[in-house]
Amino acid sequence: MGHPLVPVTAETHKFLTYADYVAQPQRFPAAPPMPSLRELWAVQLPPVRLKPNHTVFHVLMGLAGFVTFGLTWLIQLVVGLAWHSGDESAYRERVAKQRWLVEMRAWMIQDQQRRAVTPGTVRAIEGPVDPAS
Incomplete structure (x- = not known):
């Protein structure tokens, strides 16, 4: 159990256990109040801006994925139709x-x-x- 004279801070918190909290709950700082849904909804996130090279990269990766999986699917379709044609x-x-x-x-x-x-x-x-x- 933690020393009674050591205040609970962010640094000492990681060394404390649940038994410490049960023994002396007053030493632990109170949790911040839960934000309301209205406050959560009002949070403004910065817009996501892709750099041009990232845009090109994502377009190329999308095309590569389409070519890979699209052609694989097309080949499987053609082979399956040919296989079952008779x-x-x-x-x-x-x-x-x-x-x-x-x-x-x-x-x-x-x-x-x-x-x-x-x-x-x-x-x-x-x-x-x-x-x-």
Whole structure:
């Protein structure tokens, strides 16, 4: 803990701890009052003026960034479009094959139903039923 006779100044403040503040809060200077929002709003900051060489530098850096990332994006776009250009025809082939499989399955089901053995088809194969027999 700090020495009781040492006043708290900006220099001695960095050596003090929270325990010092709890033990002798009167030794610590009061915090300045919090400024109001109106006072904060009224603060005038000096205008930012760029030197001409900074302006040129920022323009050149902006162009360099655009060229770097813009060209990278453009190259990725072109390569991606070229890479996936055949996908539509492959998709159409896949859809056509699926459609053909669905139609073939429907035809097979209809054919099985048409060939299904029912009592009527058995009679048709064996011939008409003779009521006399």
